[in-house]
Amino acid sequence: MGLNERQILILRYLLLKNEAVNYSELSMHCGCSSKTIQRDIKKIEETGKDLAFEIKRNGQGILLECNSEARNRLDELVFSTDSFRSNDSVEDRRNRIYLDLLLNSPNPTSIRSLSEKYFVGSSSIVNDLSAVEQRAQANGLTMKKTREGTYLQGNELLIRNEVAYLLNEIQVGVADVQTAQSRLNKETRMVLEGIYGSDSLASVEQCVSSIEESIDVILSDTYYVNIVTHILIAMERMKNKRFINESNVISEKDRNDVIFHKIKKCVTDFSNQTGIYFPENEVDYIYTHFMGCGVGELPSREVIAQTLQASNREVLSFCNELIQNMEKETSYSFANDSNLFYSLLLHVNSMITRIKYNVRIICLLKEKTIKEYPKMYATVKQVTLELKKKYFKEGFISDDEICYLCLYFQLALEDRKSPRKVLLICSTGVGTSHILKKRVQKVFPDLEITDVISLRQLEKKDLSDIDLIITTVNITKEIQCPSVLVSVLMDQRDIDEVKKAIVIEKKVREC
Known part of the structure; x- marks a missing residue:
């Protein structure tokens, strides 16, 4: 059963400590939120069932318990081999190393620390850094190597852009539902919470929502993730006094003053709430990125x-x-x-x-x-x-x-594209045919109803230009186009079946 790097790091820490450890200590050690640690502990507990160890809880925190034989086996697995690692690819690891260097810039990161974090040999890390260096150079950054370790050097704006782009890229292909409290999907939220903390993420989301409301736009999901990520990066980098360089500020002649001042007010309110001061350069930076975001739907x-x-x-x-x-x-x-x-x-x-x-x-x-x-x-x-x-x-x-x-x-x-042509088939009753037609027109206004006929008339009907048949009676004749059997009043189940048939017909048409 595979564990990810952070879960292995937790297990390793518990083994070394050999005493109760609280969630806050683990959170600081791993650089993620306490909620993330709690989720990881559940995963570790599942693994423990197969390897004869348990996670115990007491007033001081959590403690790993196992006999000497199980501990020796666990030590060997965690400290000596990759047996515990999940199936992350080499490319995944290199993406995460690149992200580590970007987030830590300009502080150096040693090969040893990366080797311990990702549980691979130093030679593998050296190869990873070479690949990362090529990517960094392609994006205007320089990799510096010193006795203390390796770090990335370059324009602060480029560093932040790379962090945001990489965080979004890591989550390409993730198909998950959004939570009720957030427009972020669960995986994206977990990643951002793990790096920046749930409180910071919640306050940034509130700030972005207030800006949207103030300038009367709604960002699409992709742009929303982008701007939330950028503000989180700005907060974290400013804690280390990493401000945007003066040369990167947008010129006043390029600014829309009305929108700029609305965004500035929202950012000022956000600064007062978080206690993090955003200088004028940083407000310009947020404005630039917000103006670089498209809207999710046509505005008013x-x-x-x-x-x-x-x-x-x-x-x-x-x-x-x-x-x-x-x-x-x-x-x-x-x-x-x-x-x-x-x-x-x-x-x-x-x-x-x-x-x-x-x-x-x-x-x-x-x-x-x-x-x-x-x-x-x-x-x-x-x-x-x-x-x-x-x-x-x-x-x-x-x-x-x-x-x-x-x-x-x-x-x-x-x-x-031309609307789908639909044929309605009813029994001989004229009244019921009108009811069905009205119902279909109301629920599916985009469908073109070509005719309403009886089942007997179907025998001589040319169906060559018909895309879909909606019928209230069973059809025994062999026909080429799809058909859906419904009731005259068309309840919700009938409506759902018609929708399914339209989707299938669309796929066939595209092929």
Whole structure:
């Protein structure tokens, strides 16, 4: 039964102490919250059933109990081999080492400490550091090696961006429900709580919510994780007096004063609550990252109008040319789709801020987008990179950014696809057919009801252009399109079955 590095660290600490240890002590030793320690202890207890040891609790804390034979075996497993380790890949370990160095910068980290933390030999750590150095250099950071250990050196803004990007990247592919108290999924929340603590996370989430309410936007989940992570990093780095350099502050002419002062007030309230002072440079930093975040849904017309008014000609021209060039490449008409234009406008406004101030985002749907919409992705990438030469010569547009642009155009296509044609079949009663038709139109307004016929009429009916049949009577005739048997009044179970049939039909259509 595999344990992760932190759980092995807890077990090792309990073995070395050989006395009761409280959760706070373990929390400080492992650099995570007490709640995380409690969850880890439960996992360790499950492992103990197979290895003849127990976790006992008393007034002083928790104590590991086992006989001498079991202790010797446990010592050998924990201190000498990798038998306890979970199935983390080498790449996972290198990501975490990179994160360790970023969070600890500019303080050095020794090879020995990394070897003990990740339970691999020093030669493996040396190889890991070489791989990490290449990644750091590619992102503008330098790795320094001294007698005390290894550390990363570079622009503070770049370090913070790398931390945020890496934290998000570690959680790509996690599909979990959000908690009732948070917009973060459980895995993301556990990671951030483990590093920064539950209280800090809760206060940052409250700060972000107050900013959203103040400037009248709702961030999508990906951007929400991004901004929460950035503020947590800022808090932690400022505790060690790691402020943003003066040269990184956004110029006043590039600031939207109304939005800036609203964000500043929220940050000031947050500072008073946490006791952590945010200097002007840090407020600028939060503003820059918030303005680099896109909204999760189209905001009110008033906000869209403000965005149009605030957008410079370069942004408007870029969006218009992007739409025009996509029309030429795909032969689809996008020019009259106002939702597409406004979505692109809001996104490109934020994208330009990210490009200008080196704010990186990650698209959690990147791999799936490229796989499911290869033609659309390739076309958007080609068109976007051509426009980049004209509008953003010095900027870098990542594949993550291009994937978001691709999704806007794909969604526009999905929205304009011809509605599914549905045939309704009832018994001979005219009254019941009208009831069913009204019910279907109310619950599924996007479906096109082509006709309502009796079962007898079905024998001579051409079904070649029908996507779905909804019927109140059993069909004995063999038909090619899917059908759903429902009651005339269509209860919730009937509605759910129709929804399932629509999903299946959609998948068949896409194939």
